[in-house]
Amino acid sequence: QVQLVESGGGLVQAGGSLRLSCAASGRTFRMHAMGWFRQAPGKEREFVAAISGSGGTLDYADSVKGRFTISRDNAKNTVYLQMNSLKPEDTAVYYCAASWAAQAMRVSEYAYWGQGTQVTVSS
Numbered sequence: 528q529v530q531l532v533e534s535g536g537g538l539v540q541a542g543g544s545l546r547l548s549c550a551a552s553g554r555t556f557r558m559h560a561m562g563w564f565r566q567a568p569g570k571e572r573e574f575v576a577a578i579s580g581s582g583g584t585l586d587y588a589d590s591v592k593g594r595f596t597i598s599r600d601n602a603k604n605t606v607y608l609q610m611n612s613l614k615p616e617d618t619a620v621y622y623c624a625a626s627w628a629a630q631a632m633r634v635s636e637y638a639y640w641g642q643g644t645q646v647t648v649s650s
Contacts, residue, residue, distance in 0.1 A: 528639075531549055531553040535547040537647070539613055541615055543555045544612075547610065549605065550605050553604075558580055559626055562577040562626065564637075566620050572622070574588050575587070575617060578597045578598065583628050595610050606623060617648050620643040623640070
């Protein structure tokens with residue numbers, strides 16, 4: 528069982544930056560691909576970014592490429608999402624998730640989810 532706790536959300540003006548963190552429990556952290564997803568009101572949960580267990584493979588949604596960076600520190604059991612040049616359309620609840628796959632970009636591939644952290648970008 529893996530428990531995930533996100534932090535770092537908040538209110539920021541357009542063009543600003545935030546860094547989200549996700550702390551994981553357990554001894555299997557480095558075995559999991561980790562992902563960030565987001566869900567805006569009235570919309571389905573969507574993929575944002577994913578990183579393989581070793582950190583060697585990164586994937587991003589087209590909407591965040593060049594602005595967001597996913598990284599992980601396996602010694603700290605933590606995955607990060609650095610978000611720069613934020614836009615109002617980035618406003619959503621952001622979720623951290625863990626997958627047993629080598630790399631994963633679909634909601635259905637993730638077995639463990641955090642509770643989410645709200646990110647609000649004002650115009």
